[in-house]
Amino acid sequence: MSFNTFGLMFRVTTFGESHGPAIGCVIDGCPPGLEISPQEIKEELERRATGRSRHTSQRREQDDVQIVSGWFDGRATGTPIALLIENTDARSRDYEQIKRQFRPGHADYTYWKKYGIRDYRGGGRSSARETTMRVAAGALARKWLRLEFGVEIQGWLAQLGPLRTDEVMDWDSIEGNPFFCPHPGMVPKLEEFMDALRKSGDSVGARVNVIARNVPAGLGAPVYGKLDADLASAMMSINAAKGVEIGAGFASVSQQGTEHRDEMTKEGFLTNHAGGILGGISSGQDVVVSTAFKPTSSLRLPCRGLDIDGEEVEIVTKGRHDPCVGIRATPIVEAMMALVLMDHVLRHRAQSG
Amino acid sequence: MSFNTFGLMFRVTTFGESHGPAIGCVIDGCPPGLEISPQEIKEELERRATGRSRHTSQRREQDDVQIVSGWFDGRATGTPIALLIENTDARSRDYEQIKRQFRPGHADYTYWKKYGIRDYRGGGRSSARETTMRVAAGALARKWLRLEFGVEIQGWLAQLGPLRTDEVMDWDSIEGNPFFCPHPGMVPKLEEFMDALRKSGDSVGARVNVIARNVPAGLGAPVYGKLDADLASAMMSINAAKGVEIGAGFASVSQQGTEHRDEMTKEGFLTNHAGGILGGISSGQDVVVSTAFKPTSSLRLPCRGLDIDGEEVEIVTKGRHDPCVGIRATPIVEAMMALVLMDHVLRHRAQSG
Amino acid sequence: MSFNTFGLMFRVTTFGESHGPAIGCVIDGCPPGLEISPQEIKEELERRATGRSRHTSQRREQDDVQIVSGWFDGRATGTPIALLIENTDARSRDYEQIKRQFRPGHADYTYWKKYGIRDYRGGGRSSARETTMRVAAGALARKWLRLEFGVEIQGWLAQLGPLRTDEVMDWDSIEGNPFFCPHPGMVPKLEEFMDALRKSGDSVGARVNVIARNVPAGLGAPVYGKLDADLASAMMSINAAKGVEIGAGFASVSQQGTEHRDEMTKEGFLTNHAGGILGGISSGQDVVVSTAFKPTSSLRLPCRGLDIDGEEVEIVTKGRHDPCVGIRATPIVEAMMALVLMDHVLRHRAQSG
């Protein structure tokens, strides 16, 4: 779908700016009967929360979510579910400078070119704050998928700047460190790296992987509704995403067919270079996606830019910014996986024989 | 949008199987007045044609396109434009074997899991033959974008198996070789590599890049209708695609913010790591996308697979297959770029202030 | 949905002009496995065929439908089904006059205002010829609904100009006369009326009713996806439609609540003023819809109009035109009922608990 609505049968429409009174979403198409509580949603939100460690932005939001509609006696009723979270830590400060400047690498310039007007406070609509509602909506999808099919979704940090962490050493360790790093031995290195980075004033990119287990075969659709196409769109729609891979991804470029094709025996597939998707349709294997996030552009280190009069200015960004937005991306990537799978399960139910 | 329809305002619905009587598409939303001829469409089709060189499948289709509707006195009328191409070289042969087997790495298995029935002849709907109509529809979008904004779209082979060809040495050479290789000195090496590969019976992946110049700023939309999200979906919907990058893509993971952010002066942006898109909206810079294609799975080299009874069988694929589908992907990638930009231009016109 | 596509889950996209080489449609979302033959589709088409009697247009089309795709071994495969019918009786004649004139009551003027270009031959896209594909697509929906739920859909002529025929005296007689009149005693009067009308050169409106039996309860959705809202849209999208009623329709304006509300007992509803829909959702009662069709505007009796230069001209329409388009509307109304119900069954399957 498009614009501020995601999904066709499980539709999530998000709204809200970083420094507005609240952010929220409307979930239309949730199967009736699903039991859900604000607390369950909040638990997911806390995983992405800013201020989780010294390595992320220090903005601290309560993220108390209110279920405004579509919910009765603790269960979804089938009517639209609106979720609302107040913005409580949107600091009021002087925005005079940012108001007139376009930060390089940021959406300031393009929003202004598109709309001719922008809510410049804290990035407005283009702020990472928006991803909060993806995680909130994803919590419902995730729970339903788990109850209905036993789908389990787990993301992890696969690379932080130059440090590769993609080999999963210990699944259980992922939730135990602020990086969602699956390799306990790497955590001190990541901390050291981040401390030095923060000191330098610079930022760095990251890669986040996600796996979905127990995905039923048959999800997806030819030709433009392919499961992998929708996953690519979903991941690329996250702030700062610059690349998406399914299964072997770019590594498949230098693979040979005899290596890439996943052979089948009665015991199942022998490998999973496909990432669980063939011809745009899930095969029953684990669905595996990798997403690249660029380094934050909002830095206190000065750079050359323009103001709204077209004059050249030196840009220095103050405020609270993550030196690596990818650190907090894991729950968001998981949420997008859940939303895509949920939507495709409902679509598949509609059009089965 | 979804399923077999692509786009929201410039909607392309494709239909047809590899070995059915014809393939076709319906283009709904083409601005009235556009001059177009079957010959112009055919010229684009010839660029992707099978049988273009010895390195691609030897299926030879005339690809004579008929404009069935929405076209009067040589111009689009604003009503739906149906295009139709007969399948003339769909060899009738014995499909008894393939009928009962699932080729690893192919959509055979997943179509069967999804639908419980499949047109197994030549891959049916999942055949690369479907991409013909993407190129046909793309021809209209491309022409309109060029006339209206001077948009120029050019793709090229960036990597063939282990051979990197991404550095563009000579733009004019791209159309002069069967690989769309922008590096004339590499062409003999590519030929040598492909000859050896074909002899071996194996296949290999490829990476194809595409650039769009003169794209107006302001295309795209937050949050789920981002231009890069739609490009990712478009490219990933092409057969065999496994990864998509915008601008610096996965390289941005190890970049620092001071390197990645594209500074601006009065002369314009100093670099283009963003690939022409910021916050999901075009900046006016060149839009740059890279797509990974996996190696073909249809090989004459045997492998282990299952049949429809769940029995293990040795699979050997006969027939005419490209040892590297990526070689012919360049016009398809260009077409998808054109379709996405076209759709977003129309969307932007709708919602401007 | 919109434009030339109808439906969300069972999507029908039609294309083609009255005097182009062919008309056709693409059906996306048909459940795989449905057995269907071109002959079955043709049988439905013959019910709406022009030239069925002396009371309708004398254009005679073979309406041999070709199933181009999505169909294998006599069954739907789940991929898009394209249907194609050649225009064989589109008489080539001099269109110089109509080319420059806007026929009052016709879409000539508005197409020209919208698109600035029009295929004036035989009404182009706005010709009733387009409804052929609605009936063709409806044939599939109708068959599936009958097999799956036993849904039976029957339309009838309820009024022809001043002659009311809405009371169904004999269901079996409907198919036995060229008017779809359910009141055998009225048929001679209708014939007499039509003969006089044709002689006079004038035209007249009609009202067509349709009933769907065995519709499962639960179809439809709040708030903008109501079953009655979609039926209203479907019927109003038919050429010449000017009004739609569900159940008691406009008669409910002067009803009192005690009369209108349909009481329930263990044996079921006692009345059906609701027309089978409550709160936008089917109740399990018969779904009943009535549609008003205006009189044809294409008359040989002259009237005042404008040409494309804005000059006043006397307009006389030659050619073969129905003096009452409503006579042939019954199969079209049935088809739209089938398409709406089909779409809603699939939507309901997606979003059940």
Place this chain on the structure above:
Amino acid sequence: MSFNTFGLMFRVTTFGESHGPAIGCVIDGCPPGLEISPQEIKEELERRATGRSRHTSQRREQDDVQIVSGWFDGRATGTPIALLIENTDARSRDYEQIKRQFRPGHADYTYWKKYGIRDYRGGGRSSARETTMRVAAGALARKWLRLEFGVEIQGWLAQLGPLRTDEVMDWDSIEGNPFFCPHPGMVPKLEEFMDALRKSGDSVGARVNVIARNVPAGLGAPVYGKLDADLASAMMSINAAKGVEIGAGFASVSQQGTEHRDEMTKEGFLTNHAGGILGGISSGQDVVVSTAFKPTSSLRLPCRGLDIDGEEVEIVTKGRHDPCVGIRATPIVEAMMALVLMDHVLRHRAQSG
């Protein structure tokens, strides 16, 4: 579009139940720059407010609307605009009876059949309270259409039970009486009629007309995106609507073509039986629509019904209910007209030549 979202380019998604904490909507696609204030929205809401007179429900809501997002410095920014209104007069009372009963003529039964769960308090999602957000969203569309094209939309009560009021005697009087009656001499009769009706405990239907002036020619689209089809859907989606007419509507059934067709001279159209729409596209004439509303089913007069165990019960509905919902329908009908026109203006801008 569908479900709880209305429109394609100007999309309104509403949420909220009658007795939940709040109702709201998200407007996606509003052109940036539109000046709007909560007070302007509230003024429209007051026109539909319950408790406007003794003839409507006595529920009294403040309807203070909060603009949560997409709004900066008093203007729309192009990002989604969320509106929120708290439910302040949702009386907490004993719902034990209604909880177990299906009120005839009401959505109780169908929601339960569809979802298996329902928020029975005050009708939940099927309450007329939902229409508040249509009026709120309509206020933005209305203002933009007026500023951009001078479009003026006016509705009026055309019939109240047996009393016809469709002849407009005095446009200025419409806003001056609680019925939106355009015929000052009829107002005392309406009051008398309503007083007697209220006393009797029964209810009655109504017909509401609406006219839109200065609608530009060219809005609408063939074949399923016709302006009249979308208007029919929009009106039929309002609670209690049972019929929709465009222009002459059902009267066109007994008209002859020479009467119905609207002749044109240099001075313009001589009549407007078409209701401003030809071939699904606006002609530049006034767009005229008439909608039938059924009598309220919620009565204190007992009737026969079922409970959730399938047992027969006598149903008596207490609480505050309008004896004629049509009385308050005028602003809602106007809002739907505005939403449809707005959406089609944006769609037309996208696809012009």
